[in-house]
Amino acid sequence: MSSDLAIEAQGLGKRYVLGERGRTPLRRNREEIWALRDATFRVERGRAVGVVGHNGAGKTTLLKILSRITVPTTGEARIRGSVGSLLEVGTGFHPELSGRDNVYLNGAMLGMRRREIKAKFDEIVAFAEVERFIDTPVKRYSSGMYVRLAFAVAAHLEPDILIVDEVLAVGDASFQRKCLGKMGEVSSEGRTVLFVSHNMAAIRSLTSKALWLDHGRIAADGTTADVVSEYLASTIDQEVSGVVDLSENASRQTVGKFTAQRVRFTSVSLLDADDRPVLAFGEETPLRVDMRFDVRTPVRFLELYVRVKTIDGQRLFTSFGGQLESTVEPGRYRTLCEIPENPLRPGRYAIELVARAADPEDIVPTALTFAVEAGHLEEENLRYVTRADGVIRVPSSWSALEPDDAPTGTLGDAARRVPARGS
Amino acid sequence: MSAAATTEKQQTLVIRPPSGFSGIGLGDLWRFRELLLFLTWRDIKVRYKQTLLGAAWAVLQPFLTMIVFTVVINHIGRVHTPIPYPLFALSTLALWYYFSNGVNLTSASLVGSAPLITKVYFPRVSVVLSPILAGLVDFCLAFLLVAGAMAYYGFGPPLQALLVPLFVVLAGFMALGLGLVLSALNVSYRDIRYAVPFVLQLWLWATPVAYPGSAVPARFQLLYKLNPMTGVVEGYRWALLGSGHVHALNLGVSIGTALVLLVGGALYFARAERAFADVI
Numbered sequence: 031m032s033s034d035l036a037i038e039a040q041g042l043g044k045r046y047v048l049g050e051r052g053r054t055p056l057r058r059n060r061e062e063i064w065a066l067r068d069a070t071f072r073v074e075r076g077r078a079v080g081v082v083g084h085n086g087a088g089k090t091t092l093l094k095i096l097s098r099i100t101v102p103t104t105g106e107a108r109i110r111g112s113v114g115s116l117l118e119v120g121t122g123f124h125p126e127l128s129g130r131d132n133v134y135l136n137g138a139m140l141g142m143r144r145r146e147i148k149a150k151f152d153e154i155v156a157f158a159e160v161e162r163f164i165d166t167p168v169k170r171y172s173s174g175m176y177v178r179l180a181f182a183v184a185a186h187l188e189p190d191i192l193i194v195d196e197v198l199a200v201g202d203a204s205f206q207r208k209c210l211g212k213m214g215e216v217s218s219e220g221r222t223v224l225f226v227s228h229n230m231a232a233i234r235s236l237t238s239k240a241l242w243l244d245h246g247r248i249a250a251d252g253t254t255a256d257v258v259s260e261y262l263a264s265t266i267d268q269e270v271s272g273v274v275d276l277s278e279n280a281s282r283q284t285v286g287k288f289t290a291q292r293v294r295f296t297s298v299s300l301l302d303a304d305d306r307p308v309l310a311f312g313e314e315t316p317l318r319v320d321m322r323f324d325v326r327t328p329v330r331f332l333e334l335y336v337r338v339k340t341i342d343g344q345r346l347f348t349s350f351g352g353q354l355e356s357t358v359e360p361g362r363y364r365t366l367c368e369i370p371e372n373p374l375r376p377g378r379y380a381i382e383l384v385a386r387a388a389d390p391e392d393i394v395p396t397a398l399t400f401a402v403e404a405g406h407l408e409e410e411n412l413r414y415v416t417r418a419d420g421v422i423r424v425p426s427s428w429s430a431l432e433p434d435d436a437p438t439g440t441l442g443d444a445a446r447r448v449p450a451r452g453s
Numbered sequence: 454m455s456a457a458a459t460t461e462k463q464q465t466l467v468i469r470p471p472s473g474f475s476g477i478g479l480g481d482l483w484r485f486r487e488l489l490l491f492l493t494w495r496d497i498k499v500r501y502k503q504t505l506l507g508a509a510w511a512v513l514q515p516f517l518t519m520i521v522f523t524v525v526i527n528h529i530g531r532v533h534t535p536i537p538y539p540l541f542a543l544s545t546l547a548l549w550y551y552f553s554n555g556v557n558l559t560s561a562s563l564v565g566s567a568p569l570i571t572k573v574y575f576p577r578v579s580v581v582l583s584p585i586l587a588g589l590v591d592f593c594l595a596f597l598l599v600a601g602a603m604a605y606y607g608f609g610p611p612l613q614a615l616l617v618p619l620f621v622v623l624a625g626f627m628a629l630g631l632g633l634v635l636s637a638l639n640v641s642y643r644d645i646r647y648a649v650p651f652v653l654q655l656w657l658w659a660t661p662v663a664y665p666g667s668a669v670p671a672r673f674q675l676l677y678k679l680n681p682m683t684g685v686v687e688g689y690r691w692a693l694l695g696s697g698h699v700h701a702l703n704l705g706v707s708i709g710t711a712l713v714l715l716v717g718g719a720l721y722f723a724r725a726e727r728a729f730a731d732v733i
Contacts, residue, residue, distance in 0.1 A: 046731065095468060097574050098468065099571065099572070099730045102469065102470050104470060105469070105470075106469040107469075108466070109466040109468065110464075111464075115573065115574065121568065122569050126502040126503065135492075139488060139491075140573065143487060
């Protein structure tokens with residue numbers, strides 16, 4: 031067994047018995063569920079590994095077993111080095127105690143020594159930006175301050191192996207960036223990190239390897255880039271034909287009781303110039319979204335939106351179809367949204383469909399994903415302007431260089447416009 | 454973290470399904486000793502936060518009970534004690550409250566710490582131990598009141614008063630042993646939460662706290678002697694005030710029960726502990 035492994039798991043499994051305990055002391059007719067099944071994997075020392083998967087796929091169960099909160103039903107895990115786990119920020123925070131007291135209490139709970147906390151105390155408080163309130167009970171803190179202080183304590187843990195569950199989804203955007211920075215530091219310091227998140231951008235930027243858990247089993251184990259794209263591809267039930275059936279779309283949101291009641295999307299496809307469904311197309315091709323929907327009861331003021339996003343969920347732009355003044359009678363409908371100038375640079379994208387009539391009727395966050403392939407415009411461009419520079423291409427033109435002897439803001443008559451290509 | 458520190462910590466932890474007896478985790482408890490101190494200190498600090506009277510509550514509880522007892526038992530019930538009744542009742546009430554608050558708080562401790570138990574690993578027994586340790590502070594405050602009453606009635610402590618801490622520790626062990634069993638049971642069966650305060654109330658009357666052992670009728674003597682708190686309370690009173698006797702049988706029952714509860718409680722707890730995070 032190599033000592034370069036920080037975590038070695040062999041056939042780990044966890045079975046839960048459903049049903050309310052206490053009501054039926056006799057164990058019969060109990061339904062069993064395997065939250066984790068036969069998980070075998072290795073994590074090398076100093077490696078940051080992401081764990082992805084749907085809700086209920088067993089990610090948290092895995093972390094709980096590795097951090098000894100719960101015991102496995104089968105299998106074995108060997109862990110070399112001290113473990114610090116962060117399944118929640120602010121575990122053990124007591125509202126009546128001051129920020130100072132809570133830093134010590136929470137630190138001790140996460141396995142820090144008093145000496146260690148004392149040495150890092152000022153750093154923790156500065157990171158959390160709560161210097162002025164450190165002797166105030168935390169129940170008087172704003173939720174932002176509370177979360178910042180809680181994360182700051184955790185961020186200063188220095189175990190050999192750090193286990194982190196979805197805890198970065200807290201605080202405001204600027205603090206989230208700060209946390210991500212801190213996490214990046216941790217993984218670059220050569221510490222082993224196991225990181226669960228639904229934020230694919232964070233997984234991609236922080237980890238080099240990833241595990242994908244699906245229904246309690248490891249569905250993929252490899253480089254982050256491969257595993258994440260495999261996982262994302264699986265999240266959409268896409269048919270080969272290019273026409274996506276939306277009647278059972280898993281990403282559909284149920285916002286309140288209004289969604290998916292009177293209007294419901296049934297299918298969506300991207301069409302090429304000859305009205306054939308496609309899943310990938312070149313950059314110059316117009317974007318044509320063909321959507322079909324059912325109207326169940328008459329609807330007035332129907333609004334339809336097509337939203338284009340990156341595969342990580344970043345919204346790029348939204349096309350609004352206008353508000354329909356007249357009542358739409360029950361029946362099946364289709365409409366085509368056409369974007370003649372496709373501004374997307376090569377890469378994978380997702381389409382979100384939204385139907386509203388004062389209140390949301392139906393929202394399908396990931397109705398379909400598609401690829402934009404590099405055409406001659408981009409092939410040239412990509413050498414200079416990478417995807418990291420931006421994913422949207424806007425038409426632009428640059429004038430030829432000329433000596434700067436004219437007053438600022440006025441270009442000489444001789445300025446010839448040279449058409450530029452993309453970006 | 455230096456490379457040296459990293460290699461020093463290269464212990465391999467093996468996680469596998471529990472099978473049979475796997476120790477009661479005293480090693481882990483020692484490793485997390487600072488957490489135990491922090492939890493105890495939290496319990497002390499938080500207990501009387503945002504109360505008007507603060508720590509005076511620790512003194513008021515036995516004091517007011519003593520007044521009620523003096524009126525009801527001494528004056529109306531005409532129970533006579535060899536020493537002034539208020540002192541007689543107050544001294545043992547201080548100890549009784551240490552014991553009964555300890556049992557009450559420990560049996561609710563695990564469920565009260567559910568958010569911790571499901572989110573972080575630490576020796577679960579720390580949350581059971583900390584109320585017993587924190588309770589000592591309350592006991593000491595109440596004991597100051599007892600010392601004041603002794604001075605008021607002109608009672609100098611006898612030589613055996615040096616043994617008082619032993620009886621306090623015995624009461625603490627008894628509460629801890631019960632707490633281990635009850636807190637673990639409470640995780641699965643919340644009935645415990647309702648039963649404990651009620652049983653403790655009955656237990657107070659079955660124990661010679663408000664009356665001397667000599668007042669117990671002959672037909673109840675066996676039951677009285679089998680009560681494991683009898684030896685603790687009588688022994689404590691004998692040590693502190695030199696009143697009454699310590700019966701070897703009573704004391705034996707107390708020490709024996711405390712040991713059985715502690716060891717049995719620890720074993721049961723260690724077994725039940727594995728499922729806490731899943732069941733709580």
